[in-house]
Amino acid sequence: MATEKKISYEGARDELAQVVQSLESGGATLEESLKLWERGEELAKICQEWLDGARQKLDSAKPAGK
Amino acid sequence: MFETSSESPAPVRLVTEAIKDYIDRLGPIWIEGEISELNERSGGMAFMRLRDTSVDMSISVMCYKTVLAAVAPLPANARVVIHAKPSWFTKNGSLTMSAKEIRQVGVGELLARLEELKNRLAAEGLFSEDRKVDLPLLPKKVGLICGRNTDAEKDVVENARRRWPAVLFEIREVAVQGAAAVVEVSQALRELEENADVDVIIITRGGGSFEDLLPFSDESLVRLAANCTTPIVSAIGHEKDSPLLDLVADYRASTPTDAAKNVVPDIAEEVEALQEIRDRMFRKVASIIELESARVLQLTQRPVLRDPLVLVTSREEILTNLKERSHRNFGHRIEVAQGELLQMGARVRSLSPQSTLDRGYSVVQLSDGSIVRDSKKVKKGDELRIRLAQGETGATVTQ
Numbered sequence: 054m055a056t057e058k059k060i061s062y063e064g065a066r067d068e069l070a071q072v073v074q075s076l077e078s079g080g081a082t083l084e085e086s087l088k089l090w091e092r093g094e095e096l097a098k099i100c101q102e103w104l105d106g107a108r109q110k111l112d113s114a115k116p117a118g119k
Numbered sequence: 120m121f122e123t124s125s126e127s128p129a130p131v132r133l134v135t136e137a138i139k140d141y142i143d144r145l146g147p148i149w150i151e152g153e154i155s156e157l158n159e160r161s162g163g164m165a166f167m168r169l170r171d172t173s174v175d176m177s178i179s180v181m182c183y184k185t186v187l188a189a190v191a192p193l194p195a196n197a198r199v200v201i202h203a204k205p206s207w208f209t210k211n212g213s214l215t216m217s218a219k220e221i222r223q224v225g226v227g228e229l230l231a232r233l234e235e236l237k238n239r240l241a242a243e244g245l246f247s248e249d250r251k252v253d254l255p256l257l258p259k260k261v262g263l264i265c266g267r268n269t270d271a272e273k274d275v276v277e278n279a280r281r282r283w284p285a286v287l288f289e290i291r292e293v294a295v296q297g298a299a300a301v302v303e304v305s306q307a308l309r310e311l312e313e314n315a316d317v318d319v320i321i322i323t324r325g326g327g328s329f330e331d332l333l334p335f336s337d338e339s340l341v342r343l344a345a346n347c348t349t350p351i352v353s354a355i356g357h358e359k360d361s362p363l364l365d366l367v368a369d370y371r372a373s374t375p376t377d378a379a380k381n382v383v384p385d386i387a388e389e390v391e392a393l394q395e396i397r398d399r400m401f402r403k404v405a406s407i408i409e410l411e412s413a414r415v416l417q418l419t420q421r422p423v424l425r426d427p428l429v430l431v432t433s434r435e436e437i438l439t440n441l442k443e444r445s446h447r448n449f450g451h452r453i454e455v456a457q458g459e460l461l462q463m464g465a466r467v468r469s470l471s472p473q474s475t476l477d478r479g480y481s482v483v484q485l486s487d488g489s490i491v492r493d494s495k496k497v498k499k500g501d502e503l504r505i506r507l508a509q510g511e512t513g514a515t516v517t518q
Contacts, residue, residue: 062411069418076423076430083434090427097424100415107408115401 062103069096132209139207147204147219152177153298154197159184169201169216170298173339177298181206182218190223196297196330198224226329233336237363240338245345246366252350254370254382258318260287261382262311262349264304266295271323271354271375278379283386289317295324300334305343312347319382320347322364323354323375335362344368354378476508 060068072093075081081089121137123129152169155177159165165187170177180203190199203216240246261279265272272290279286291307294300304322311317322335322344334340335355344351345367353368354375365371372378422429472482483491484504491497501516 066411066415066418069415073418073421073423077421079433083430086430090423090430093424094427097415097419100411104408104412104415107404111401111404111408 060099062100065096065099065103069093069100072096131212135207135209135212138212139209142205142207142214145205147202149200149202150178150216151198151200151224154180154193154199155298157193159187166215169199172198172298172333173301173337175299175302178216179213180216180218182221186218186221190221193223194328194330198229198330198333200224229329229333233363236336236338236341237366240341240345240363240367245341250345251369252348254350254352255318256384257283258286258382260289260314260316260318262314262317262320263288263290264293264307264311264320264322265290266324267292269295269325271325274375275321275323275354275379278376279383282380283383285386286383287316289314296327296331296334301337301340304334305340308340308343308347312349317349319350319352321352321354321372321375321378321382322368323372323378324356325375326357326360332356332360332362335364340364341367352378352382473508476506479508482506 072089076086076089076093121129121133150169151172153172155168155170157165157167163183163185164181165184166179166181168177169180180201182201182203187193190197193199200222201216201218202220203218206215206217207213208215244250263272263275265275272292276288276290279288289311291311293303293307295304308320308322311320324332324335332355335353341363344353344364350369351367352370352372353362353364354372354377355362355364358373370378370381372381419425476482482505484506485491485497486502486504491503497503497516499516499518503514503516505512505514
């Protein structure tokens, strides 16, 4: 899952919002729903990785004593 | 005058007396310059050097002390006009101007000349703003032209180091007053201008008399400074003094300290400002991350993602529901069918010929199953089937 690093944070976040909306609207078949859910989990993980990485970078670059 | 050759050279006395003879015929002239090395020896005579105000050239002058007394007391480096006649001294072969009269060039006269020069240079556009260039923010090296061991030098160096300890100086200590000043300052300026590492040049000297500051209004020096590509900061004398160098400089500092402040940044201040900008940047990025985290959390906390089982259970409910409905529906149909069946059975039974047969009637059928209702429909030899109340039997037609 984590192999898909090409997608940008915004790309992943917007797609995740779409996935959630599709799932909530309930129009999809079960098979489609399962695929959407898996995709949603994947996208959430990508978003989290971006945010964790950003936070980590920020912490390590933080001026000493601050 | 006389023929000489290597075989018949002229003796010194002949030559020097010939020179004297020639020079004595020259009349007195008016000469302007600055007095230096004034030497009032015992006896009636005074000796001095009269220096050119712009270039390194001088002549020796002598006069009776009474001539000098007429303008006493002369300030150091006094600008004078002398009326003098050249004299050749045969004893050592030297030329000295014998002054009959010495006049000090008055401040008013010098000011008038300065004003004239200023107007002339201004008309040429030498002082115009668009000739001025910006000082570098962080000079590789600061050129400094100043007097030897002067307060001005200390002020510049110390203040600059206080602001930026790593500042590098290229210092030229030169004469900053007197006849040598123009020559030495100009030479130093040329050197620093040619030095590629020097990004800015400060020319400074402390306060002094009007005459002391005159070299910094010298036309040749002012023109040289105007043609320098390296930015020049002038810090000459006090605020009220305004030598022409100030007008041509790229920045006119009020004091040597002010000059230092303008050529190097206050590093502590810069570092603090940079830190402030970095802090703001960090805060901004951190808040973006927090905001985005909240957005992602909000999405992932939705029931469909937090509890994906609903995807299945919601369908399961539908399925169960459907199954129940289907069961109910199907059961009902079976009951209906059962009812219909019973009815039909009763009807079938009510229509049955059994009761008639039970009363003793029989049903005669041909072999194809058709019922015999008319004797004409049978002929001799036909096989008949006879259905009785209980079972059936067969017969053959005989007549």
